[in-house]
Amino acid sequence: DTLWDLAIAEVEKRENTYNDGKNVEVWEKSILFMGNKNGGKTTIILRCLEREETPKPTLALEYTFGRRVRRHNAPKDIAHFWELGGGTSLLDLIQIPITNNNVNSFAVVLVLDLSKPNELWTTMEKLLQVTRHHVNKILTKVEKTSPEVATEIKQRMENNLQKDHPDYELIDPFPMPLVIIGSKYDIFHEFDSEMRKIISKTLRFVSHYYGASLVFTSKSEALLLKARVLINHLAFGYDKSKSLSVDHSKPLFIPAGLDSLSQIGPPPASDSDIGKMRAKTPLELWKKVFEETFPPKSFCDLQDTKDPAQDLQYAECEVDVTRAQKKQ
Numbered sequence: 001d002t003l004w005d006l007a008i009a010e011v012e013k014r015e016n017t018y019n020d021g022k023n024v025e026v027w028e029k030s031i032l033f034m035g036n037k038n039g040g041k042t043t044i045i046l047r048c049l050e051r052e053e054t055p056k057p058t059l060a061l062e063y064t065f066g067r068r069v070r071r072h073n074a075p076k077d078i079a080h081f082w083e084l085g086g087g088t089s090l091l092d093l094i095q096i097p098i099t100n101n102n103v104n105s106f107a108v109v110l111v112l113d114l115s116k117p118n119e120l121w122t123t124m125e126k127l128l129q130v131t132r133h134h135v136n137k138i139l140t141k142v143e144k145t146s147p148e149v150a151t152e153i154k155q156r157m158e159n160n161l162q163k164d165h166p167d168y169e170l171i172d173p174f175p176m177p178l179v180i181i182g183s184k185y186d187i188f189h190e191f192d193s194e195m196r197k198i199i200s201k202t203l204r205f206v207s208h209y210y211g212a213s214l215v216f217t218s219k220s221e222a223l224l225l226k227a228r229v230l231i232n233h234l235a236f237g238y239d240k241s242k243s244l245s246v247d248h249s250k251p252l253f254i255p256a257g258l259d260s261l262s263q264i265g266p267p268p269a270s271d272s273d274i275g276k277m278r279a280k281t282p283l284e285l286w287k288k289v290f291e292e293t294f295p296p297k298s299f300c301d302l303q304d305t306k307d308p309a310q311d312l313q314y315a316e317c318e319v320d321v322t323r324a325q326k327k328q
Contacts, residue, residue, distance in 0.1 A: 027077035035111030037087035040183040058085030079235035091130045107177040107234040114188035117294040173211030185218040200248040208259045216251035
């Protein structure tokens with residue numbers, strides 16, 4: 001027997017032991033965390049996995065996993081956690097975790113640093129655009145090879161908003177489950193109330209438009225717990241939270257499909273200003289209004305120029321000597 005034959009036999013033996021005459025399905029999901037550099041992604045992941053570790057800066061793309069037991073003698077459910085470091089400087093790496101094989105069981109968590117409103121829209125737009133483009137390319141391939149899987153993915157996204165919802169025709173759901181987390185609420189809470197209102201309303205609109213859930217969090221245990229509820233739903237299929245908080249003076253918590261354009265209201269600008277903006281879509285209009293108050297940092301400013309090869313924490317004597325020889 002080859003090593004592969006032995007491995008297959010071992011897996012079949014385990015499955016038979018687990019099943020014991022019943023069909024027990026192992027739940028396996030993947031989540032990609034991305035967002036602002038130093039926005040708190042690692043802290044949120046460690047909290048979800050109940051790990052008491054000190055967060056370290058993420059280099060490029062990092063992987064970890066979590067397991068949960070649903071009931072005694074059942075196989076453990078698995079959640080794969082991927083984290084994209086470097087803000088918007090490593091967009092090409094998004095293609096690594098999201099593949100044809102797992103697109104049906106994938107979700108995205110976008111962590112936006114509320115304390116940096118001038119980076120907020122650019123970071124969000126760039127990361128979501130690149131992810132959506134990659135996922136759409138995969139879905140085009142999947143439609144040809146397994147049309148039933150592609151149909152299932154589309155139906156699941158449409159189910160986030162009931163067909164009788166007044167905004168059903170006006171939104172453009174993201175092609176996979178999406179949670180938007182506004183981090184560093186403790187700093188954001190010190191902002192002027194008008195600034196907080198503009199940021200909150202804008203993020204409510206964006207989340208609703210993409211069929212996403214929205215939650216504001218900080219290092220506070222109570223707020224981290226709320227974010228964890230949404231992530232555990234994606235990762236392990238735990239029950240959705242029924243609570244809702246849309247008050248701009250408090251941390252927002254809005255599960256997907258529970259908001260509406262009428263509750264969010266129009267963009268925070270005068271009618272005459274809105275008339276001059278000439279936006280083609282509602283998303284573009286909100287972007288222009290938001291950037292009037294918070295002029296964006298250019299995409300180049302958000303690029304991470306630091307070379308990890310020069311970072312002493314990754315020094316490896318033999319590798320560095322060989323690299324020096326090659327350069328020479």
